[in-house]
Amino acid sequence: MTVIYNRVALVGLGLIASSMFWAMKRKGLAGEVTGYARSEATRDTARRIGLCDRVCDSLADAVKDADLVVLAVPVGVMGAVAAEIAPALKPGATVTDVGSVKRDVINSVGPHLPAGVHFIPGHPLAGTEHSGPESGFAELFDNRWHLLVPAEGSDETAVAQLRRLWEDIGANVEIMDADHHDLVLAVTSHAPHLIAYTMVGVADDLRRVTDSEVIKYSAAGFRDFTRIAASDPTMWRDVFLANKDATLEILGRFTEELFALQRAIRTGDGDHLHDYFTRTRAIRRGIIEAGQDTAAPDFGRTKTPS
Secondary structure (H helix, E strand, O other): OOOOEEEEEEEOOOHHHHHHHHHHHHHOOEEEEEEEOOOHHHHHHHHHHOOOOEEOOOHHHHHOOOOEEEEOOOHHHHHHHHHHHHHHOOOOOEEEEOOOOOHHHHHHHHHHOOOOOEEOOEEEOOOOOOOOHHHOOHHHHOOOEEEEOOOOOOOHHHHHHHHHHHHHHOOEEEEOOHHHHHHHHHHHHHHHHHHHHHHHHHHHHOOOOOHHHHHHOOOHHHHHHHHHHOOOHHHHHHHHHHOHHHHHHHHHHHHHHHHHHHHHHHHOOHHHHHHHHHHHHHHHHHHHHOOOOOOOOOOOOOOOOO
16 A cells, blocks of 8 residues: 555544554555544543554644544534634645534534635444544454545545545445435434434333343343443534434434334234334345344454454
8 A cells, every 4th residue: 555645633532533543554544643632631542552653732733734634523513623723724635524424514614624625524434332542443444334525616636535545444435415424324323323322211211120130131132222322422412413404304204113113013913013024124134245244143343442
């Protein structure tokens, strides 16, 4: 592999940014990688584990002379971060992000960036329930999808360069419209997370089932709910508020489906239940066949982040 960007700045040093660093270093895709996090403790941890070639104590120092700046912070603060880095950005630099919502990020970040800086929003569809600088590992993006959502009028050369970085990191890359992205993610990620949070909350509310029983007798389905519900609360709070319309639309559809299943159970309509479960089972098979998960009992999630 060859160097794609001479200098990359990672703003925010959690799971995605740390995995990006290890993935870029694995294949020599960046000449130098700088990093910054608001928390001094996070910066100290990053230095201790060798995360980034240089961890900076100010945001301006981190992005100075960077050819690529990656905003890996909660979507709720991206606008403020963009305003802060704008004066220090190198002319011709590319700014991207890894947020789970795109229209809100475009609206909040874009207006702050100076002319001559290329803004190319993105979203890697990869992650675990773990967070923080020590949670990253180079293989996180292998054979996972990365969606690029270029702003209107984006420079094609800059888009192609960023696409090449993600492909060399190991991801499959696709270009997508911002509004369509937000609807797709409401279906595949945002609503499922909210449902997982709700199901775990329901278990907590059912006082007839003790906490020890919930933990001791958790079947695989509930265990998966708790894995999802363990995700970073700040990030997901911001995601739901930023993608409100699409999430509410999908939750409305979910509520209709749930009522139909309730009715089938109440009336003993086994045919409806069987047909419904058969259709949904086929979706699971398709995910496995596409290589986006494994049929192993542990769902292939036994890998310990390095």
